Amino acid sequence: MHCITLQGDSQPIAVGKIICLARNYVAHAAELGNEVPGEPVLFIKPATSIIFDGEAVEIPEYSQDCHHEVELAVLIGCDGKHIKAEEAMSHVAGYGIGIDMTLRDTQAQLKAKGYPWELAKGFDTSCPLSTFVPTEQIDDPHALELSLSVNGEMRQQDSSALMIRRIPETIAAITRAFTLEPGDIILTGTPAGVSRVCAGDKMVAAIEGIGEITIGVQ
Ligand code: ZN
Numbered sequence: 212m213h214c215i216t217l218q219g220d221s222q223p224i225a226v227g228k229i230i231c232l233a234r235n236y237v238a239h240a241a242e243l244g245n246e247v248p249g250e251p252v253l254f255i256k257p258a259t260s261i262i263f264d265g266e267a268v269e270i271p272e273y274s275q276d277c278h279h280e281v282e283l284a285v286l287i288g289c290d291g292k293h294i295k296a297e298e299a300m301s302h303v304a305g306y307g308i309g310i311d312m313t314l315r316d317t318q319a320q321l322k323a324k325g326y327p328w329e330l331a332k333g334f335d336t337s338c339p340l341s342t343f344v345p346t347e348q349i350d351d352p353h354a355l356e357l358s359l360s361v362n363g364e365m366r367q368q369d370s371s372a373l374m375i376r377r378i379p380e381t382i383a384a385i386t387r388a389f390t391l392e393p394g395d396i397i398l399t400g401t402p403a404g405v406s407r408v409c410a411g412d413k414m415v416a417a418i419e420g421i422g423e424i425t426i427g428v429q
Pocket of ligand 1: 231232233280282311398400401
């Protein structure tokens, strides 16, 4: 079982599924040459992909091009299917920092064949997460500064205001297909500036009001 912690909650929370949004910031879709999709592009990382502050991403031997994607992570607090956007925020228990580590070369090969992306995005250590803060501590999740530096050099720095699909619409879209349960996590997409990391690098990902995590690379 893989658990996260929510500040102020003494019990660890078991993570179910991690549902991720691709192409949710215009500038990031553009930097990869992708169209902004009319419908959300979703994929799932297994809970076994989670690591925490102070741990390290292990790049699988089949990739030479591992990228960071800093993302606002949304923790689900109660069950729901077919959740309406107007009611969606009541299903959110907290917010955290996530890094959607992506093997860009593997992903390109899979995309070219029309295959699923899991080998590029769901490998062990591909989901560094922070502890989560309760929703009451975040005034507006759509007005948070996200940043990620590598070896002290800023690579990603943007506001969650630039999300194309906001959290309520994302939850509504996801729950047309998937039941959300307590302990599920949504990664809401990455802003521009994704770049390669190599063994020995140190990433620091931060989100205003949540904190920061330091993640190594092996
Ligand atoms: Zn991502």
